[in-house]
Amino acid sequence: MEYFDNNPRPPSLDVHSETARTFIEQHASQGRRVALVTSGGTTVPLENQTVRFIDNFSAGTRGATSAEYFLESGYAVIFLHRQFSLLPYARHYSHSTNCFLDYMTFSSSGGVVIGDEYQHQMGDVLAKYKNAKQENTLLLLPFTTVNEYLWHLRDLAMSMQPLGPNSLFYLAAAVSDFFVPADRMVEHKIQSSEEFNSLHKPGEAGGAEPPAAHMEGKKLVIDLDPVPKFLKLLVDRWAPRSMIISFKLETDPSMLADKARYALKKYSHHLVIGNLLATRKYEVLLVSAGGEKWLRLPENRRSRSVTKLQDGVDGGDHEVIEIEAWIVPEIEKLHTQMIEKGDPRIRDGA
């Protein structure tokens, strides 16, 4: 594919690829299903020595939360995530309004301990985390740019082919639709004052094309190329026997269902999960060849807080549910059907 000829292979891929192959072999030999969960936003750097970049909104909550439920359902999980976005288990204590040190206190003997009021929940989370480490069922692989993401996705998909239908792709990362091709990237920080910009010669990017980001008078103008439709390639070529689930995030409710249906039809994969920016924590639309289905948490089971630690009390008398606790079992069921009855992809005549 032309994209991979023209955009550099990330240096981190060699080590990640090797680690992933070992991980996959272990679980293939144990007959365990493997889910590749992607998570967090991708960046589009505007300079090679990156000072400015375009980003897609995502803290990584959907991916990190879902990964925990895949692990609970017996999957091994490759967690391909934006560096410093939320991680499975650790998510309960990071990106919170409390500082992590607020959970700590000094014991009477002067040692650092977790406060009594946090012991119960942290013990629960820590036990699950340690179990995943011990069983080696969770592999964390970080990316930052959309280029790193695409190279990793292709490589991991190829490595997962020996798993056959026991492999699953849960593409929760917020991947940019646009990027700056390597030959249109400037080397240095784009200068805002014209006098300094003249120090950089035009055409510095080295390509025949003009740089993607440049000054026009006092304005910064950026023009971005479309990212190739990698989902088509994943479905048809990189992972032809895997179950594939993609996401559609929209802000306009009137477009959501149409966009989700359109994506399923266009890529002929198994499931599109549609969600709206404003309501994504408590409702999603599942669109598959088998039909459409809304999953909606009852109002009194929805979390109203940002941090997981306070969730237990948020629903009043009722325990709060994370919507991923409903999404993942739905997927597991579809995956089992697919494995038992053969591939239900819509192109196969549903």
Added chain:
Amino acid sequence: MEYFDNNPRPPSLDVHSETARTFIEQHASQGRRVALVTSGGTTVPLENQTVRFIDNFSAGTRGATSAEYFLESGYAVIFLHRQFSLLPYARHYSHSTNCFLDYMTFSSSGGVVIGDEYQHQMGDVLAKYKNAKQENTLLLLPFTTVNEYLWHLRDLAMSMQPLGPNSLFYLAAAVSDFFVPADRMVEHKIQSSEEFNSLHKPGEAGGAEPPAAHMEGKKLVIDLDPVPKFLKLLVDRWAPRSMIISFKLETDPSMLADKARYALKKYSHHLVIGNLLATRKYEVLLVSAGGEKWLRLPENRRSRSVTKLQDGVDGGDHEVIEIEAWIVPEIEKLHTQMIEKGDPRIRDGA
């Protein structure tokens, strides 16, 4: 100023402003110096319901680290930071390659405790953190967008005026030079396929100007306006009696000194700290009316790791130094001179 007439006051400002005023009054009455430390990158949202945004590279290391040294030097610190960027004290355990849960273990009685090997350093950090909380010397105020940043900076500066020369601005945040004015912002996610874009009427942004981000064929084109030169306003109007320190981050070594000198001359404040993306962790250039000075850590005292936890061993036999441990005392000295001898701003005839 026109900017504040045309771009909306962030809802978070009311509460932050009130909290800051109480904080400032406490320290004014105790005769303590107050430093406003800004930290992390600012975002430039491309839609009102933000899916995509432009960001400036910054984990917040400079700001979070410096804040700790200002506290050690006896300053009270208002830490105006990008949400989820590094925080003073917590930074030692976040954004690390280790998951935070790796520091935890179960005691023989089943309680969650910090592992023995981490007790010493964590006890140190926790004691300082608890001290800052007890003395109420550290106020954490988060922002996300460049608009939130600018509104907060102006408001806090006004609130700090009663401190007179006992106030200091340490502007370590990576603030965007460009932004999307409110009247050129589209409401919804910009669609990459043309068929869906037609669902949104042109001119949706409501302004006379065309939207800042729009599709041209298959390309996404973004044109951004320059952010007004707020440093000029801060120096001349919002904080005329304060000590003001700004930063210049460059990627091209040949431009650094010129850019730093140019900024000092243009804004007539006290100090510009120049740094290069590649070497910023161990060398900076201080440019003031009194002259220029490089601070450079010896090679064997530089950290080679990302995480602070391993720093102790990184320099081999020599203890690793953070360059902020050198920067902040230099500033404290200049600040004392300024308070004792009157304002040494270069416009005052140095």
